[in-house]
Amino acid sequence: MLLVERGVDPYRGARALPGGFLNHAGEDILDAAHRELREEADLDVARLHLEQLGTYGAPGRDPRGRVISVAYLAIAPELPDPVAGTDAADAGWESAADVLSGRTKLAFDHLRIVTDGIDRARGKLEHSALATAFCRETFTIADLQQVYEAVWGVQLDPRNFYRKVQKVPGFIEPTGQERRATKGRPARLFQAGPTTVLHPPLVRPESTDSEGAR
Amino acid sequence: MLLVERGVDPYRGARALPGGFLNHAGEDILDAAHRELREEADLDVARLHLEQLGTYGAPGRDPRGRVISVAYLAIAPELPDPVAGTDAADAGWESAADVLSGRTKLAFDHLRIVTDGIDRARGKLEHSALATAFCRETFTIADLQQVYEAVWGVQLDPRNFYRKVQKVPGFIEPTGQERRATKGRPARLFQAGPTTVLHPPLVRPESTDSEGAR
DNA sequence: GTATCTTAATGTCAAACAGACAGAAAGGGG
């Protein structure tokens, strides 16, 4: 995930989600999310999936006073490795595992927001074609499987995955081309199809730890 | 759904979702949702399900100026038939079909909010125990089926529904009591179980109309 | 050029599941 290092108090030096305030009264909040992503992280990629995650407005979440944050979940493939040195103070990539485990400390209630975002992504992978937003324009089925395995944190059977993914109508479409790696049989390349809602869904294996309350 | 009639411009006389502004800088937005529900609609029921739906902040959505609304989805059973005459101007129940079809005109972008809310409810019925929030403390399986049929707008087979609902562990628990109607065999009464996430989910029958893009 | 290694693609099979529907159980009313 993309985090910036705070240069001012409060939480100076801690990592935080990129964000900021609305510019003027006429700015749409989605536009503002795009702008902040560009300004704070120099990120202006194509194929950017951006969806509203939720709004966080607990009274004490910002010591400076009342701040209500509308969080957006952004997903994009082929991200520039170290975010290019710009005025964007210190933006950089952090492993989600490091953040979730608490090894990387986040400012404000941003850990909560991050947790919600990951939950959202995990769930949406089942019922929507969101996984293709993690991939490039064309991809192999093994690529897609890696997305599911990484986000869900599980291992999947390649043969069954292959079968199920292709059964969902309109999810992925073959391009007719192939990609050959250094080893092994060349893999057929696919691209995202028109479907956004998966029928049937790709259900993730039931984790043994009981999910309990929400 | 619960709507109030606007007494002031803009949209005077049109129906709108109950809502209002934050009281003071220390008020939590969820608390504000509860308060507005109580103030505008005299609604203060037990067993009230309230979850954040989304935030709407398009520049022109309120002609008076920039207003950002955080929408909450509320669901509760046993609602008072005509909302008792209080200072709550003209609050009343409207059929969702009337609103969705456009027969009942809504102020601002509230039709969009309502549509999103119904979509959310329909989806959550599949994967969460939300349906029990529509029911009383104890209910029969037929009651629960009526919730699913009403919200999804489909007909379900009582025998298959009976089987599937009882297979989900922790969804509903038998109370040991029965309810006898005027006709027919007495039905066993159930109550909501501890589970909030349904495993396996209750998938709704695939509607014939293609869902297309989102 | 052939063996071998690696990954992709296809196939097989038993168990579980889904939808459609039959029938039995348990009440009330003529």
Next chain:
DNA sequence: CCCCTTTCTGTCTGTTTGACATTAAGATAC
């Protein structure tokens, strides 16, 4: 006591799932 209604319990068939075997198509080593 028969009929009607609603609830509950089965049955049956086709589909899907998860586990695993097998074949296909390249690259590389020898």
